[in-house]
Amino acid sequence: MSEHAIDPAKAELTATAYHEAGHAVMAMAVGRPIEKVNVTPRKMLTGGTRLGICHLQSGRSKSSKDWIDETVLVLFAGMIAEARYTGKYCRQGAAEDLRAIKRLLVHRASDERQLERAQQRLLAKAEHLLEDTGHALAIEWIARELIERGSVSGKAVRHFFDLALKQSS
Template sequence: MGIRRRFGYTKIMNTPDSNSSPAKPDEGDTPSRTATAYHEAGHAVMAVSLGRQIHKVTIAPGKQAFGGTRLGHCEIKKGRTKGANDQLEDDVLILLAGMVAEARFTGQYCHRGADRDLKDVANLLCTRAASSRQHVTLRRRMLAKTEHILSDDAHVAAMTIIADELLEKTTISGRAVRHHFHQAQQQHS
C-alpha cells in the first residue's frame, strides 16, 4: 500500500526556554527531541482520530526529497477506516496537530519548526478561501478546532504515551499508535 502524505518537522526548531520542562523527562533526551516527539505524536493522534491508517511515526532525523532536513515524520497510508465528511479539513487538522501538540509541551507555538506543515495548510486553504481575509479566518477556525480536539483527556493521554514511546524507540509502527490511542480512549471513557 502506498503512502499518501507525510506530516512532520522540516526545520530545526527553537528549543523551549529554561523555565519549561518536559512533562516526563527521560535521561538523555533533549528538550528539542522531546518537542519533536510530541509534534509527531500530535499528527498521529489526530490522524487516527479522523480514521486514517498510520504506517509509522519516527523522530529520526532525515533528508527531504528536495533538500533540507526534517526532524521526524508521520507516514499515513492511503485510505481510511471511516468516511470523511471533508477530506481537506481532515488534512488541515492533521497538519496543524503537530504544532498544537508540541505547544502543549513547550508552552508556545513553534512556527519555524512547523514551517512545512504551515505551508501545506496555506496551500490547502487557498482552494477554499477566495480572499486573504477569508484565508486568515479559515486558518484561525481550523487551528481552534485542532486545539479543541487535542484538548480531550484521552487524546492528551494518547499523545503522551506515543511521545514517550518515540523517545524510547525513535520509530514506532502504526499498529502501536492505534493500540496506544485505543487504550487511552478506554481509560478516559
C-alpha cells in the same frame, strides 16, 4: 533549571516527538490509520533536515465528508501538541505543515482575510479536539515511545490511542 536549558538536543527530540505524536493522534481521531511514526532525523531532497515524520496509510481511511478540513486538522495537530510541551507555538518548526495548510485552503478563500479566518477556525477546532483527556494521554504515551525507540508502528499507535481513550472514559 529546566530540562530545556540542560540538554537542548533532548529538548528538541522531545518537542519533535510530541509534534509527530500530535499528527498521529489527530489522524486516528479523524479515521486515518497510521503506517509508522518516527523521529529519526533525515536529509530531505531540498537539502534541509526533517526531524520526524508521521506516515499515514494510503487508501485506508474512512470516507470523510471533508477531506481537506481533516487533513488541515492533522497538520495543525503537530504544532499544537508540540506547544503543549514547549509552552508556545513553534511556527518555524511547523513551517512545512503551515505551508501545506495554506496550499489546501487557498482555493476555498476568495481573499486573504477569508483564508485567515478558515485557518483560525480549524486551528481552534484542532486545539479543542486535542484537549480531550484521551487524546492528550495518547499523545503523551506515543511521544514517550518515540523518544525511547525512535519510531512507532501504526499498530502501536492504534493500541496507545485505543487504550488512552478507554482509560479516560
